[in-house]
Amino acid sequence: MPDSAPEALTVTVNGSPVVVSSGATVAVAVAIAGQACRTSVRGEPRGSLCGMGICFECRVSINGRPHCRSCQILCEPGMEVNTDG
């Protein structure tokens, strides 16, 4: 249990605002938004699997840069996240 409520910040996931606690990873923002992170080669939706930067399933675009491992990147205010890969 956190000792005190952590500060909140807002990012956008596919254009919609998502509020996360400070220190949250981008993967968490995508999960809160109810989005899959990427679409697989055969068109399946995929989300985070390993949570530690190994599996590459959580790849998203962050501020226009593609293929970012969202589980290893912390949210920053105003960050634009897109789940197109």
Add this chain to the structure above:
Amino acid sequence: MVKDSQRHFDVLVIGAGPAGIAAAVRAAESSLSVALVDDNPRFGGQIWRGEFESGHDQNAVRWRDRLRGPEVTKLFGKRVFHQPEAGVLLAEGTDDLCELRYTNLVLATGARERFLPFPGWTLPNVMGAGGLQAMVKSGLPIRGKRVVVAGSGPLLLAIAAYLRRHGAEIPIICEQAPWSRLVRFGTRLAGYPRKIAQALQLKKELAGVPFVANSWPLAAHGGQTLDSVTILRNGKTEVIPCDYLACGFHLVPNTELQSLLGCQVSGGYVQVDNFQQTSVPRVFSAGEPTGIGGVELALVEGQIAGLAAAGVTASARKLFGERRRARRFAHLLDRTFRLRPELRSLSSAETIVCRCEDVPYSLLQEHRSWRAAKLQTRCGMGPCQGRVCGPATQFLFQWNPDSVRPPVFPARVESLAGLTRNAELEHSPMPGGSQ
């Protein structure tokens, strides 16, 4: 490309979990220049993720405090991907490239979960057990969610207790190991008072949660995301509605960097001498890569590696006894949580085994080696470079993983462009394309 920074350290430690932290702290006692590097945005590794901030784990807090101060240079969010020449490693940050030169190197690269394919395991919200815990530690709200915890290993209980503490409902914990092995494990714990205390605490926290041995998931169901799981329990199937399936089959060591550097790896583990030195002089390895043994073993091996790397072998020797005891526990873990052969038949023909390239089980069955499967099906050729499907196919088909090629993680084109000195790299295909 011009490298953003270029630095030399007497002792360079890769991996800031318990083993790496212990190595850096003990090496720095000798007034040498010491750096600790990790690819995550925070230190602590997987087992101590978030513990430095929460302060709940006294052991973690003790080591965090020992790491404070300027003696150790701390480099977060830097992923080592290549060794262009002996004594030099390249690491990539979000926007930068660092050249890290070392006299002595300690590789404390930790472990990852072993994932086994079964129908539906690629659905969103089917995650590693440690993977879901990492997400919750990173801010994912879990209160009121139903989480089936399944797979194998002592971490399942710790993770279930953690999730429950944070408001999750745990309808069941499925452990594939048979009761007979778990009972034997329980009686052997007598030699490890700290483990007994942990076990009793977990028992208290998990009161009322069914823990079932001889049990494993058969399939995950849902459309765009998970809605239920079929498990096998005492030989009968049972469908359990849930929001998440947290599923990991114990751990496999991360040995890719050691392999890249030419360190001998045998039976899946990095081979080390009494001082934790690998087959490559001045390159040490500690913690899970040398045998899955948990925090205590990682801390003592890390200390030995750090002291030895700093040349303080007399102090390192004093820890050999403690390491011997901790290694016995590692052997006990190996025996207890060995995977049962029935798990080899979980996949159907259509079940995806390689998630990066969507290679189904049916296409892999016909191949006789990891290499043949890679060449013919692209299994293991995606960005994870076989980190997920490698250990899975090793269990399913007894394939041996291939040699490791640089870059050991996908790196940016601009980072790779700086490596004109390395002919081998220029002529290697880039795993995962140009990410």
